[in-house]
Structures are given as structure tokens and as C-alpha cells.
Amino acid sequence: MNIGDIAKATGISAKMIRYYEETGLIRAANRALSGYRVYSDNDLQTLRFVRRARDLGFTVKQIDDLLTLWRDRTRASASVKEIAMGHVAALEKKMQELKDMTDTLLHLASNCHGDDRPDCPILRTLGSADAVAPLPKTRDRRKTRAFDRVR
Template sequence: MNIGQAAQASGVSAKMIRYYESIGLIPKTVRTEAGYRVYSDHDVHTLRFIRRSRDLGFSVEQIADLVSLWQDRERASKDVKAIALEHVTVLERKIRELQEMASTLKHLATNCHGDTRPHCPILEELANDEIGQGHVKPDAKFGVLGKAPAR
């Protein structure tokens, strides 16, 4: 099957399939004489594995590890579990950061009349020189809201 059909069947866009190939996450496929990439059901199975890993928020780097463990029949399940739990830790830290932002904002918004007058505690708080550098302090490796898988 061609790349478009593999994309359809796996839920990974053709663009991303080519990208995954280019970075070595998936091996280079067989090509037709005309240069078209050809995919097997097995390839689609792998792409689905990758897509579900993405859906769970794993990075491409982690997915590479997961795929190689998946294909290794001698693997130790603790190696997989370690990746998963490490990721859970990151997710939970992110969740806490976002929750702190949301609760701060909700609190401020609660105290804001939201009418046509200019007085606004939200702006006052943002302009408050008393609050130090850190406060919530997003972690060094990951930001606030990222860019999109966007299927």
C-alpha cells in the first residue's frame, strides 16, 4: 500500500511518516520503481504503536526506545515500566504547574468585577512588584503549552 493508505490506516499523517523515516524512528521502506514508498500491514501496525505512544505524550525519543523494546523479545518489562513511570512523573509535574496557573488565574478572575470600569485585580497582580522571580517557576525542560500533534 502507498503512504496515503498507510496514513489512513494508522492515523499517522503521510507527512509524519516521512518525517519518522527521516529521523530513523522507522526504517526506510521498499520503493516502487517510480520511487513510491510501499507499506505492509506490519508497517501499519508499527505506525499505530507509534501513534498511540504519541497520544500518551511520549516524546519521539522515548518512542524510539519503546519501539525497540517492543521488538525485542528478550526485553525486561522493568525497562518498559521505567520509561512509563518516568513519563508519568513528567506529566504530573506539568499537571501541577498548569493547575497552579489555572487556580491563580481563577482566583484573580473571581475578584475582578468584569464590568466596564477600569479597576482590575488581575492587572494589579500582574503589575505587582512584590512578587519575586520564581513563584511558580516552570521547569527548565518543558514549557507551558506546546505545539500540536493536531490530528
């Protein structure tokens, strides 16, 4: 299998497969005489693993750890579960942050006419000297501000 075949089979772009090799996430593929990378069924399985872990939102570093455990026949299932549950906690924290944002936005938008008049409480509040958060219960929102944006 050439890189294009395995890219199709796994859904990972050829670019990314080369990148994963370069950064050491997967081991370097064998080469044909032409210099083309040649992949085995084993490689296919590994890359499928990577793809799925990626779909589940694991970082490349976490996948690296998981792959090590995956390859280790004597691993303890507790180690895997620990990584997975730690990741679940991170996902849930992020969900809460997103929820706080939407709550705030919906609150602001609910007071906005949404017509052709210029007055808009969304802009007014963003520009004012007061804090934005109209939801006093989530007092620690301020600390967790720097994270990924929504595209």
C-alpha cells in the first residue's frame, strides 16, 4: 500500500501521515526502491487507532501514550482508563465553559430587539466598564479564559 491508499483507508491525509512519522508518533514506513513509502496491514491498524483517538479529541501526545500502552501486551487496563477518564474530565470542563458563554450570549441577545434600530445591549455591555458575566453563580469563569476558539 502506498501512502495514498492508506490515507483513503484511514481518512488521515497523506500530509498528516508524513507529519506523524516525522514527529515520531508512528514509526517510519518502509520504502520501495522508488523511495515511495510502503505500508503494511499493521501500519493500517495503527493509523486507524490514531484516527479514532483523534476523533475522540485526544491530543497527539495523549495518543502517543495510548499507543505505547496499546503495543505493550502487559499493560494494566487501569493506566488506559486513567488517561481516558482524565480526558473526559477535560472535555467536560470545556463543555461547561462553552455553556457559560452561550448562556451569557443568549442573555445579552434576549434584550436586543434585533431590528433596524441601532441600540443593542450586546454591544453596549461589551463596551461598558462593568463585567460581562450576568450569571453570578459561575464565579470562577474569569480564571479559565484562554482556550481554543470556535471556528
